[in-house]
Amino acid sequence: MDKSTAAGVDDHVNRNREAWDRFAADYVVSGHRNWASDEVTWGIFSVPESRVGMLPPELAGTDVVELGCGTGYVSAWMARRGARPVGIDNSPAQLETARRFQMEFGLEFPLHLGDAEQTPFADESFDFAISEYGAAIWCDPYRWIPEAARILRPGGRLSFLGNSVLLMLTTASDDDEAPVSERLQRPLFGMHRFAWKDGSVEFHLPHGEMIRLLRKSGLDVEDLVEVQIPEGATTPYPCVSGEWARRWPAEEVWKARKR
Numbered sequence: 001m002d003k004s005t006a007a008g009v010d011d012h013v014n015r016n017r018e019a020w021d022r023f024a025a026d027y028v029v030s031g032h033r034n035w036a037s038d039e040v041t042w043g044i045f046s047v048p049e050s051r052v053g054m055l056p057p058e059l060a061g062t063d064v065v066e067l068g069c070g071t072g073y074v075s076a077w078m079a080r081r082g083a084r085p086v087g088i089d090n091s092p093a094q095l096e097t098a099r100r101f102q103m104e105f106g107l108e109f110p111l112h113l114g115d116a117e118q119t120p121f122a123d124e125s126f127d128f129a130i131s132e133y134g135a136a137i138w139c140d141p142y143r144w145i146p147e148a149a150r151i152l153r154p155g156g157r158l159s160f161l162g163n164s165v166l167l168m169l170t171t172a173s174d175d176d177e178a179p180v181s182e183r184l185q186r187p188l189f190g191m192h193r194f195a196w197k198d199g200s201v202e203f204h205l206p207h208g209e210m211i212r213l214l215r216k217s218g219l220d221v222e223d224l225v226e227v228q229i230p231e232g233a234t235t236p237y238p239c240v241s242g243e244w245a246r247r248w249p250a251e252e253v254w255k256a257r258k259r
Contacts, residue, residue, distance in 0.1 A: 012193070012201035013115050016138050017090045019200035024093035031071030035101045040077050042132055042161055043251045045233040045242070052225055052253055054130065054159045059083040062127040067116040067148060067160075068134020072098035072109075079109055083128075088112040088119055090138070117143035124153045136160035137202045140193075141213060149217040152258045158219060159256075164226060164249040167240065168194070168204045180240050180250075210254065219256035227251045 034041075040049040049055060056062070060082030066075045069087030071094060078085045086109060089095050095111050102108050114120060116135035129152055135144045148158050165188070172178040173186050175197065191209075194202040205213065207224070214221055226249035234242055240250045 012138075012140065012203075013090065013117070015199055015201050017092075019198060020091035020138075021093040024091060024097060027071060027094070028097055031073055031097055032101065034073035035071070035076050035105055038077075038080065042253075043227060044235040044237050044240070045227075045229040045245060045250070046235075047227055047229055047233065047251075051230065052161075052227060053223075053255070054132070054161060054253055055081075056128055056157055059128070063125060064128040064130065065119075065121065065126045065151065066134070067119075067129055067131040067144065068136070068138055069098065069111070070094045070134060071101060072111065073101075074130060074132055075109055076101070076105065076107055078130075079107055085109045086112070086121075086126075088114050088116055089134070090115055115139070117147055119147055119151060121151045123150055124156075125151050127153055127156050129156070129158045131160040131162075133162055134160075136162040137204065138200075140203050141205055141210070145213055145219070146217045149219050149258055154258055156258045157222075157255065158258070159253065161227075161251055161253045163202075163204060164252040165191070165204065165206060166248050167250050171239070177239055179238065180244055182244075214254070214256050218259050220259055221254070221256050223253075223255040225253040225255070227253060 042052050042054055059078055062083050064078050064083045064085045066087045069075055069089045072087050075085035075087045092113055095113055098111055116139050129148045167180055169184050169186055170180045171185060188206050191204055191206050211221055229245045
């Protein structure tokens with residue numbers, strides 16, 4: 001049986017929509033800041049693109065999709081670099097913020113309310129798919145990764161960033177806001193679905209399982225970047241300190257290409 005269809009798992013789309021409609025107001029300020037900036041940075045420590053390489057070297061004239069676009073700033077960055085972005089997100093409240101920013105900054109691109117695990121897009125519609133958190137952690141990888149592969153053209157690229165495996169293994173098992181530990185808190189084997197006290201549900205896979213899933217979906221792994229933050233980088237999130245994230249990766253970036 002597909003792991004994504006195990007009992008109790010299928011409610012995560014609705015649970016995450018409800019959660020992100022509640023969370024949306026907390027992301028207006030940071031979303032606006034990123035829309036207003038032409039500097040591309042990633043993750044909770046705002047690591048520069050030059051250290052991460054999430055984006056292809058050439059975006060001009062390409063069709064791109066942001067899976068779990070939130071307030072849409074990643075799509076805005078790509079549009080300013082000549083791409084034709086499309087965003088999809090599960091939260092009406094997040095998309096309302098994104099549309100407000102589109103009007104304010106005079107930069108429009110299609111925004112779809114929907115689930116990145118089953119998008120409305122035709123086969124082979126895009127040259128590049130990206131997720132900074134978004135689908136990368138809030139959608140079931142056994143569903144969203146094959147879907148991303150379906151809508152990519154042959155040779156198309158996929159980049160996604162989320163919490164590192166090590167961060168998840170050192171996070172308290174019942175509280176995603178508790179500070180990460182220097183000791184393992186949960187097993188690696190069987191790692192998949194993480195249900196939190198606030199009602200939201202995340203998904204994370206061990207590296208070996210992720211590699212097998214990407215390859216099974218027709219995607220060849222090109223890189224795995226375990227992000228080390230620059231000296232002096234800080235984050236507003238209390239769960240991980242800069243000292244911890246300079247010693248171990250708090251986030252990781254996967255890069256793959258469709259065969």
